[in-house]
Amino acid sequence: MLRGVLSENSLLLTRDGWVSCNGSKKEITVVGVDRHGKVSEVNVTLRSLGVTSRPVFLGTSKCCGVFSPSTAIQDASGHTWTLEHIVQDISIGELRFEVLLYVDKMLSRQQQIHLLWDKLCSEAAFSDDTTVVIRCRGALKVPDNGSELGCFIQRGERLYFRLIKSSLEQILKERRERELMNGLTQVFRNEDGLCEFGRNDVYLAMTIGGLLTADKKSYELIYDSLQHTSAIYLRTPAEETLSLGKGRCVHVIGEPYADWEISWSAPSWNPLCNGIVMMGSRST
């Protein structure tokens, strides 16, 4: 059996999209890679370790997410690092990672509705059981082409976006992922043309990254300079053509979160955590 440690908000890739440890079942099938780099799915077991630690946020040009300081990840050269080591001793700009945000033939994201809805609610100015209203990041007027995802509302110089849960369910059911992607990017695009997410909105940033990848569009993630990382910015198309995820940001998060254990029995396989290959260690 191989075991690794995650933070409760770490994201694992499944056929249905991203799931976080604390929001998923104890036994799930997740996407990972074998020793030859071939993408495959394996059943894993998740369990809370009953301890907390201050997690580490790692941002690359292609993905970002929250890890336990004990999480071990593999860089593009095959070297294994713990997040604790990276944040304490490594110049993040020197690291490159293989990144995977999307797999072909992903199933409908309908099962993701609850997680996506929760994340949109946490980003909303107002929400109830059926509706979320999000303040658009920077647009000063209603976009000409509108959005099939919801409606824009002008309030003075502010723009809001109102989304009905049933519309989102319909779009996911009909697999109109391009509309989902276009709608979300319109809502989160700021006046500089970048999609702007709070650090707690990793799920939304990664979901849009996955949708752009599936649509064969380039993008890159950028962060505040000097690690002032209260925001994640997504630029599409990317200015720099990068096949690997270039390390751009790393810092400890001030508040502790629960550590979770992930275990699996496939011997030459490793799961993806926040889009990056994580390593397990053997244990009895």
Add this chain to the structure above:
Amino acid sequence: MWAGNLIKTRREDVELTASAKGVASIRLGGITLWAAEEKQLAIALKELRTAIEEVLASHLTVAKNVLKKLVQDRLGGAPIEDKVFSAVLGWALRCGNIDAIVCGSKNDKPFRVFIHASHLPQWRNAVEDATAILLAKHELIVRHLEKRIFGARAYNTWSSTAHVLGYLSYRGVAEFIQNDTCRLVEDLLQC
């Protein structure tokens, strides 16, 4: 007195005073800091980072310009170069004892304030309180919320309270109608 004036952002500024062995440097974020000796550099950086964390521990939230002034005062009053301060602030943020929060100004422009990690639960409570009052009364004056959060007034408590309302403004929940008054943005769910 803090030895920060010995830290420079340009190598040539320390070479004149450095020993024959060369100069010491550290790269923090995108900025390289230089000093004549390793020990000098390490001590000055530690003192500056500690001062930043201690100042933030004494207040709920602090804007960057105020933080720099308070840190300077704490370290004896000598001016701190902006780039040096930003580099060490970034280093402190990387270590996780402090955090940054985006707020909206009265002109609806985003700006960042800094908070000690130990104050994050108090910040969340203040945001929840302010939201509940706004939903009930539709308007909220900084002075009223300040009393609720802090009880007695003290240095920077008015500003920290304004940051709470600024955060709600940035999120789109409220908008400033005066310097010290926020109004709930209404009727968006039912449009």
